[in-house]
Amino acid sequence: MHTFFNTTIRQLLCALALIAGSAVSAQAQTTSENTLYLGLGEKAGIDKIVADFIPLILADQRINQFFSKLDKAQFAALLADQFCELAGGPCKYQGRDMYTTHDGMGISNAHFNALAEDLQIAMEKNNIASSVSNKLVAKLAPMQRPIVSK
Ligand code: HEM
Structure with a gap:
């Protein structure tokens, strides 16, 4: 049970990090295109x-x-x-x-x-x-x- 939650939380955190990462790179792209x-x-x-x-x-x-x-x-x-x-x-x-x-x-x-x-x-x-x-x-x-x- 404990391991299950740990794994799920780790997966969730990874997904969040990915989403945050792509949002940042999308923003960086827009900025460099319209500087x-x-x-x-x-x-x-x-x-x-x-x-x-x-x-x-x-x-x-x-x-x-x-x-x-x-x-x-x-x-x-x-x-x-x-x-x-x-x-x-x-x-x-x-x-x-x-x-x-x-x-x-x-x-x-x-x-x-x-x-x-x-x-x-x-x-x-x-x-x-x-x-x-x-x-x-x-x-x-x-x-x-x-x-x-x-
Ligand atoms: C990078 C350089 C140039 C750009 C970006 C540019 C852009 C334009 C644009 C957007 C138009 C309007 C297009 C339309 O009516 O649909 C235009 C029209 C015109 N351009 Fe240029 N042009 C450039 C260079 C030149 C140069 C060097 C000359 C002459 C010395 C010139 C003479 C004219 C004239 C006389 C018109 C009016 C045409 C008409 O009303 O029938 N252009 N230009």
């Missing part, structure tokens, strides 16, 4: 960065010729969702894919880099640490190929 999202100040922080980014693009003579007919509100909303999703946040980008969007615009690597630089400046303005802003820019790097056509 970037948190570092950017979640959706409100991203919206603010995008709001500062758009006037920088529009004032940038290296690239502003592309944006003369821009629907600013729609562009801001799509960009913020895209950055939020890329950063591991809970948003879902529902705009067009990057190749289709920029097809035929004649965007060069220099144009791409100018836009990335403006984004870095917008993040600096919002006191985002460079370790964080570099991570977002790194997430955008694979888009260079579908966007650049010149």
Whole structure:
């Protein structure tokens, strides 16, 4: 009887330890996946960065010729969702894919880099640490190929 209880209690404790262990590791995983999202100040922080980014693009003579007919509100909303999703946040980008969007615009690597630089400046303005802003820019790097056509 005594042994039976001891064994049962030991089994119960083991099960509890397993459950606790998996809960901790699930939490650790979620945290590492959205560190970037948190570092950017979640959706409100991203919206603010995008709001500062758009006037920088529009004032940038290296690239502003592309944006003369821009629907600013729609562009801001799509960009913020895209950055939020890329950063591991809970948003879902529902705009067009990057190749289709920029097809035929004649965007060069220099144009791409100018836009990335403006984004870095917008993040600096919002006191985002460079370790964080570099991570977002790194997430955008694979888009260079579908966007650049010149
Ligand atoms: C990592 C770099 C870039 C990202 C993440 C990006 C993202 C986007 C997104 C999400 C949209 C809206 C898509 C939609 O309407 O469904 C868009 C539109 C646009 N992008 Fe980019 N873009 C990038 C680089 C560039 C560059 C380098 C240029 C030109 C210098 C550019 C010019 C435009 C223009 C003109 C539009 C508006 C298109 C329209 O309204 O028809 N983009 N971009």
